[in-house]
Amino acid sequence: MSPRGTEEPAGVNGSASYVYGIVPADVEVEPGTEGVGDPAGQVRLVPFGEIGALVSKVGTDRPLGRPRDLQAHQRLLDQAAAEVPVLPFRFGAVLTDTEAVVEELLKPYHDEFAGTLRELEGRTQYVVNARYDERAILGEVLRENDEAAALRERIAGTSEHATRNERIRLGEIIERAVAAKREADTAAVVEDLRGLCEELAVRDPAHERDAAHVAALVRQDRRAEFERAVDELASRWSGRAEVRLLGPMAPYDFVRTS
């Protein structure tokens, strides 16, 4: 991501307001909650009308994005999302000061943000990520594809240099076969879960062995049911793919600009 905007930071002493997301105005931030930056800024709520922005002061002279910063951003939003509706911003949103947060963000978009928060009330996001076991998936491909099996025999005991073309061909077959399995398995996950959530969003694979990567917006009162379904999926794929359930988290995949 490249630096945004060309203006000089207006904040005195080179500080500015980092914005995490939008929450209802009646949210209270525990004193001592640390945000991004080094030293870490204290997170506070800048309210306007029915809504408020979670912000912290950040120095403008240092790059952001250490693991600690990313963690602080996500943790704050996910923990808030466990209790209240949250519009999470993508990492790295910084305005000159809190006045700009009110005048340029909260005031002009108050009704839109308030409306979206009402829609998100009582809903939370999960991410289901399934990743093939390397041995299991390679075994599947080699059993199902005669050409792959033959190429494997041909490269056995040879150097990479001697059978480079065969290796590239084999790898290509495997890559395509895994992609086809991913497509089918993602469809199966979507089929399994669609009835249990309000919305589903298929993510790009995060890894070359991903079997499925799907975000789901789930009603709070259906969380247990949803988690059970993911557990069942995990048992069904045991040994073939590892299924991880991330969340509940802020609805990153389901907020969009209109």
Place this chain on the structure above:
Amino acid sequence: MTVQHGTPAGGAASGTGLADVIDTILDKGLVIDAFVRVSLVGIEVLTIDARVVVASVDTYLRFAEAAGRLDLSSTEQGLPEVVQGMTQAKAVDQGEPALEAGGDEADDLQMDEPEPARARRREDR
């Protein structure tokens, strides 16, 4: 209420790695640029590209290498044996990750346990 990060489904042990965080907060969420242009401050954001990955010759060679090392007879066993075999293979193979190289180094950077919620509604308190 505590937030369960990276709850392993089906009992396998795993946590939320940095790669998961990157996939989410660098890639998803509202983009403030769409709303605010006037006083947006440009701060350099360091990022790691944890994305896959257009398949490349390197990917193919790694897949082929992994396929070449595979003991096919062991993948046709019943499930418990396979699981056991995987665990053992992991222990043996630790020094030379086969398919891991391209994707998820960041997975190794496990995050701390989540803290209690820090922002909540006033009425709840």
